[in-house]
Amino acid sequence: MxxxxxxxxxxxxxxxxxxxxxxxxxxxxxGPQGPDGTPPTLDCDDDAFVRLDRPFEGSVTETVVETDATTLELSTEGTTETYGQSLRLILRNTGDDPAPTLGEFAYSIQRETGDGWLDVRGSTTGEAVELPRTEVSLDAGSTYSWDLTLTEAGIADAVDGLDLTVCPPLGPGIYRFVYWGVVGAPPIGAEFELVG
CATH class of the missing domain: 1.20.5 (Single alpha-helices involved in coiled-coils or other helix-helix interfaces)
Structure with missing residues (x-):
């Protein structure tokens, strides 16, 4: 042949x-496999999944908050992020005095839905869990920084010592990072759009 x-x-x-x-x-x-746009709510097929509660009341201040003693500013490198990439955020005490906080894990990662802003994380144990809170002082000029990988595992594994899951999967849409741990001050947040 x-x-x-x-x-x-x-x-x-x-x-x-x-x-x-x-x-x-x-x-x-x-790419992102969850619902697209602004879903009516965040539904999870796992009956044992219990979504993290919203640990703060009222609205979220944009990116700057003033306390009686100092000012804190939340910044991010971008407002449009691709699934699988890193979202870098920094909370800086820009004032002259220390700020009492609840530690670096006092934050929510929320998605905009028809039911309002809902945390994307939760527990699959069938019971509610709380994020770790440690009262510490953020000195003048000091920062907290987060480098979150925008995947389900990256977001779920970002809190040490707590077994979390993201459900449903992330989808293209509007999200926000909210730091609610400044004692005696409203929460501050930064919105971003997640794309494929």
Whole structure:
């Protein structure tokens, strides 16, 4: 049986197209798989899932909050983030005096829904859990910083010593990071859009 150069090229092209199709299918599954836009609410198929409560009342101040003694500012590197990338946030005490806080884990990651802003995280133990709170002072000029990987595992694993899950999966839409741990002050937040 004689094989021509053309037969070899056709065979190679076919093999390449099959391999590429497999890569595209794999890549397509790596983006956000949750509801798109502004869902009515966040539904989880796991009956044991208990969403984190909203630990603060009232509205969220934009990115700056003033206490009786000092000023704190929350900043982020961008307002549009791609699924799987990192979201970097910094809370800085820009005033001259220390600020009492509830520690670095006193934050919520919420999604905008028809029911309002809901935390994307929760527990699958069937029982409510609370985020760790440690009363510490954030000195003048000092910061808390977060580098959150925008995946379900990246967000769920960001709190040490607490077994959390994100449910439903993240989807393209509007989210916000809210730090509610400044004692005696309203929470501050930064919104961002998650894209595929």
């Amino acid at each position: 004689d094989h021509t150069r053309r037969d070899a090229l056709v065979g190679s092209a076919l093999a390449l197209s099959v391999a590429t199709a497999g890569c595209l299918d794999f890549a397509a599954g790596e």
